[in-house]
Amino acid sequence: MHYTGTLQETHAQAREDIDREFGAVIDGETRSAASGETFEPTDPAVNEPITTVPSCDATDVEAAVEAADAAADEWGGMDASDREDLLREWVAAMRDHLDEFALLGALEVGKPLEFARADVENGLDFLEYYASVAVAETGEYVPTGDDSHTYVRREPYGVTGQILPWNYPILLMGWKVGAALAAGNTAVVKPPSPAPLSVILAGQLAAETLPDGVVNVVPGSGSEVGDPLIDHPRVGKISFTGSVPVGQAIMRTAADTVTPVTLELGGKNPFIVFPDADVEEAAATVATGGMYNAGQSCDSATRILVHEDVKEEFREAYLEELDGWEPGDPLAEGTTMGPLAYGGHFDDVDDYVDLGREEGATLLRGGPLEDEDYADGAFYRPTVFDDVDPEMRIAQEEVFGPVQFLFEFGDYEEAIEIANGVDYGLTAGIATGNPSVAHRAAADVEAGSVWVNRYFGTVPGTPFGGFKQSGFGRECAAQAIEEHQRAKSVNMAIDEPPY
Missing domain, CATH: 3.40.605.10 (Aldehyde Dehydrogenase; Chain A, domain 1)
Structure with a gap:
């Protein structure tokens, strides 16, 4: 075609x-x-x-x-x-x-x-x-x-x-x-x-x-x-x-x-970047995890938890990765992200972005696609908030769109506390070069699927389902x-x- x-x-x-x-x-x-x-x-x-x-x-x-x-x-x-x-x-x-x-x-x-x-x-x-x-x-x-x-x-x-x-x-x-x-x-x-x-x-x-x-x-x-x-x-x-x-x-x-x-x-899934992670690889992985299907995935990586020692380096690499996820015509070759699925959902996502501003988080980039050629469609750009407090509504509620949220943590215990501090427990991602950290975090995170140094790891034969309000x-x-x-x-x- x-x-x-x-x-x-x-x-x-x-x-x-x-x-x-x-x-x-x-x-x-x-x-x-x-x-x-x-x-x-x-x-x-x-x-x-x-x-x-x-x-x-x-x-x-x-x-x-x-x-x-x-x-x-x-x-x-x-x-x-x-x-x-x-x-x-x-x-x-x-x-x-x-x-x-x-x-x-x-x-x-x-x-x-x-x-x-x-x-x-x-x-x-x-x-x-x-x-x-x-x-x-x-x-x-x-x-x-x-x-x-x-x-x-x-x-x-x-x-x-x-x-x-x-x-x-x-x-x-x-x-x-x-x-x-x-x-x-x-x-x-x-x-x-x-x-x-x-x-x-x-x-x-x-x-x-x-x-x-x-x-x-x-x-x-x-x-x-x-x-x-x-x-x-x-x-x-x-x-x-x-x-x-x-x-x-x-x-x-x-x-x-x-x-x-x-x-x-559904979910409000964490992706934890530990200080020994390959930062560039983690940035590429979480960008895909959050923007695939315009973020309209129950297992989308929406909450990005980054250790304070690598936060600045990660953010720079991650924002650069998002350049490859700009929305376009889904019928055109090379398009990586199409519109949101319908107009009402576009409005819901945009309302959450407005809420993020009101709650005091820092909008780094994103929002509706402002292009005359795409004005009739439900196109939304990759959107990122920084300085997100775990208690904000945008940190707790499922947005279900191309919107990701950056958190900073200081030690392992704080990372797990933030990761588990929501009502959902569907999936989680972990970026680390230390097998012990990977296994320990996989055990401590409350999620039905945990993916280490990758995202979207569900293949035939691996059970998929949630903890807590993510279902059973x-x-x-x-x-x-x-x-x-x-x-x-x-x-x-x-x-x-x-x-």
Whole structure:
């Protein structure tokens, strides 16, 4: 894909290249909403509607759950190896459409094409990983004596619900739907309202490769689709990624039906630069950790804690690294950062930047992109605050944008205190040349993932999930398969041989 012209012209060309009807995917068919209502996701680079999507409600959720329930026995009763073969066919079909997925990601989320493509490939890698892990599963034998035989079998829930975030639609679909299907469940997926297109495409390709009803995609709002899905008595498991308030509401709703949930709810993640770190390497690492996807990542490196002995040297190298992360057209080759995902989120990020000024932190650089050519889009420059007090709201609350905050510490204990001094505990980065410091800090930091001298270290096989208000449950590893299954113990009496 290669587009030329102004920002408005390139995105108009790209929208014309979308040759697909987007609908709900239920029981192997692409459908309109039962109500006939629609909505239009918007391209955040130019603030123009991309296409029309059905706006579903509880009636459509009921149809999707019914289809998933009807398919559950067949899918769950297959040998894991047979499910693996079908899942790999689905993945192969999606890989054949990588260019289309990348274009949709660039238009509906604002990701640069190169990064949009990489995110899709990463999600498909996780889906294939789960398929392989499920095949390798074995039962558990429990020794109980000569008069009985006891074992543990793991069974799928049946119908599961996955509620996806807008920042990584296909990547998180791979994490969630991949685990559910590999474990023998069927799925009803609610795609994110600002970015439903790539998930709908994945559902349409599933309809061509998997049995009808195994994957169902129901676009619509949280109140009209999400709530009925969570509250449905035939949905046995819910997985959600998003904000803390929404996660708390999901827990309350799921409590009524005692439905188990996996929640990944965001972070305020520290990156600690100890005095023996390679300063230039740490600067490059944390710039990527904070600016990738315009900082719209639950695991983004937002709080940069730097030892006082290297603070000045680090700051100089770090600000220089940020020069490579200026926003631009996500359809243009070489762009590293596109717009924020939608206009309302742009306003939220800008409000936090205003708050940082009011709280007395020093704004070193950043703010809205002031360029006439980009005036219609939600473009925000890499933004950095220094002289941040750990008790400021900007130091405590998740901004979810290309905004990072510099802190200074004097010794190890102070670094750990600042790192742990928030309600979140999702990820953390550590820069040090001392293995002892690395291991000690990895143990002391309250986070579900700790990455040393690197950032974004989640790969298939490493469990991902949070501590504290960052949620609970694990994805990306064998534990995700287990969380989509129920354990059943079987104890059989064994009599003496009759002869």
